[in-house]
Amino acid sequence: MNAYAKKLVIALLLLALILPTVAFAGGQAEGKKEGTIKYWHGYPEYDVVWKDIAAKDFMAKYPTVKVEVSSFPLRDFEKKLALALPAGSGPDLFFLSLPYLIKYIDAGLVDKSPAAVMSFVKKSFVPLWQVRATYKDAVWGIPYNGELKGAYWNVSMYQEAGLNRAPKNWAEMIDFAKKTTKYDASGNVVRSGVSLRLSGSGSGIAEKFWMWLMPAGGTIAEAGKQLGKYHAGYDNEAGRATLKLYIDLLYKHKVDSANIKHDSEAFALEQTAYFQREAWVIGYMKEHAPNVKYDTAPLPVEKRAGGMLESTNLNVSGKSTIKALAWEFALFLSEEKYLKEIIEKVGWLPCRTDVDYSDIYKKEPRFKSFMTIPEGYVGEPYPYITTSDEIYTKLADRLVPAYQDKSLLDNPAGIAKVIAEAAKQTNDILKEAGEYGE
Amino acid sequence: MERKLKYTKGPWETFKTAILHLILLMGTAVMLLPFAWMIFTSFKPSEEVLSWPPKLLPIRWTFVNYIGVFQRWPFARFFLNSLGLSALSTFSILLTSSLGGYVFSKHRFRGKELLFFLLLATVMVPFEVFMVPLYLSMSQLGMVDTYPGIVLPWLIMSFGIFFMRQNIAAIPDDLIDAGRIDGCSELGLFSNVVLPLSQSAISALGIFAFMDAWDAFIWPFIITSTTEKFVLEVGLAMFQHRFFVEYGSTTAGSTVAVLPMIIVFLLFRRNIIEGVTLTGLKA
DSSP states (O other): OOHHHHHHHHHHHHHHHHHHHHHHHHHHHHOOOOEEEEEEESOGGGHHHIIIIIHHHHHHHSTTEEEEEEEOOHHHHHHHHHHHHHHTOSOSEEEEEHHHHHHHHHTTOBOOOOHHHHHHHHHHSOHHHHGGGEETTEEOSEEEEEOOOEEEEEHHHHHHTTOOSOOSBHHHHHHHHHHHOEEOTTSOEEEBSSOOOOSSOHHHHHHHHHHHHHHHTOOSEEEOSSTTOEEESOSSHHHHHHHHHHHIIIIISOOOOTTSOOHHHHHHTTOBSEEEEOTHHHHHHHHHOTTOOEEEEEOOBSSSSEEEOOEEEEEEBTTOSOHHHHHHHHHHHTSHHHHHHHHHHTOOOBOOSSSOOHHHHHHOGGGHHHHOOOTTOEEEOOOOOTTHHHHHHHHHHHHHHHHTOGGGTTOHHHHHHHHHHHHHHHHHHHHHTTOBOO | OOOOOOOOOOHHHHHHHHHHHHHHHHHHHHHHHHHHHHHHHTTSOHHHHTOSSOOSSOSSOOOHHHHHHHHHSOHHHHHHHHHHHHHHHHHHHHHHHHHHHHHHHHOOOTTHHHHHHHHHHHHTSOHHHHHHHHHHHHHHTTOTTSHHHHHGGGSOOHHHHHHHHHHHHTSOHHHHHHHHHTTOOHHHHIIIIIHHHTHHHHHHHHHHHHHHHHTOOHHHHHHOOSGGGOOHHHHHHTTBOSSOBOHHHHHHHHHHHHHHHHHHHHHHHHHHHHHHHHHHHHO
């Protein structure tokens, strides 16, 4: 072989080596998705969609990817996450709302949303929901489920009393409650006209008090001038009016009683004509009390239309080794198909606003009260503080004996004292944690 | 000819006995009512569970809750996990407690009292106090979400060592000395003298250890994340949703979970009572 031929052969051999390498590198740059995504959440009822449908679809789309969806009871899930995330043995993707996520963000344990996710959030959610995933001017996670608080009213009981709609304000609510309450021969309430949360877990009692407090113009922890600082927002006319409402409903109008069932169970057993809750009750009623005739409505207004508004978001762990894949699965779960499956099968409501839910409303019009944000609605997020659980629990510790105190009836000074002492305790808790600000 | 003395109760004695039995029966009914409620509720459809006024017996008996429990979650797997954890834990605790109890009661060595005191001190520390550092240690060892990670904290029981020490201390030293004089090894003394004389205590400890491991929740919950590794108690918690409880499924799962305990107690109740009583009398 002459020199030229030798050079040609060598050149061709080199080309034969280089070309496949370049082609292969190009193929790698496109990304072969593989790995195991661990997704944790605190709502076992969602597994019927996330685990049984969405995870399987994702694995079918990417056969080299495994998705492990693990669910736990919510409070236990929060404890488990608190251990696992800092230890680095936690999930890649987890479901948690921003107020509970902040401590992890501050500890550097959460991945900030990448550009594709940020633009999805801006495109798919109204600002009221975008804010629920925004902290320190950055977007963390994808808002997923969130809804307005609403009211449930028993249509049969209301028709019996000559009523054909839900109350729109407190005065109507009291009047309708008086007309739909039933008593036994001794004058004891056997069917309440409105079901209040008078006992139970601390955060639940405080939350239900908050649901009445918001339309009255108050809130539990009001944001201060400085970011991340709060003070008690109920040591005012709104707080006193709300406690007065409870006392009047129990002892003046006698439309509820501590001695009967409350909440969703009471509504399912037709032991109450009206109560306030989230949309999950619709699924609950379908299973436990399918024959009860009821409807839903916005919360009655006192000073303003408003209520707590918080979303639970999909978040990626800062210690995950497959962040891009975890974000892709988060976006996959946010597709319209799975959001609608969740509404139909689970009853929790998504907050994505660029989806047409009219087919859902046709099947179940009662969801509309929880998904339509009225004009001028004041949606209060849960405060971004580490002491919220302590504040709600301690407030509940004061509210429960207050609800049982008949001497507060027509006693503005007594009511003001209860509210003032509770608010002082709230402020002390915030001060101790360095989260107080006027 | 022997005359048999026949003791006959007077009317007052009979009346007192009857009253005592009545009180005990009432107490039994109060203790058994929650169990009965749980079992009957497990056979009720969901619309009957919340009926008012509540009824003890189902109107329409159904197995749908039991079917649901096994279909929606790998409940049989949870059962096997609990059985495996409990069996391994019981065996290990019996072995380590009887050996440790023998050493502490029949041997003299420097620092024995201090060691025993430290052992007793650990009994007084609640698990919740050290579960976080334990979790971090497991995480560093790569044992999170593994079967060894679940079972390790359940292999030794400080109280078990104390319990066996108290029981073995009651065995006369002369027996041990006689064995030594005859040339028996320490292991031989342990297996041929100590163990046969400690059967009641071993049975009682075995039952306590089994029940303790069977009822475990917090540690298996925080160390596992894969559903297939859950134990029964963790699996039962899955029926608690955020705002309501699936009473039908929870009671069905609880009935399944409690059956082995009832069977074990019915089979070994004499041993439990004997072991606790003997140890109490001789302590």
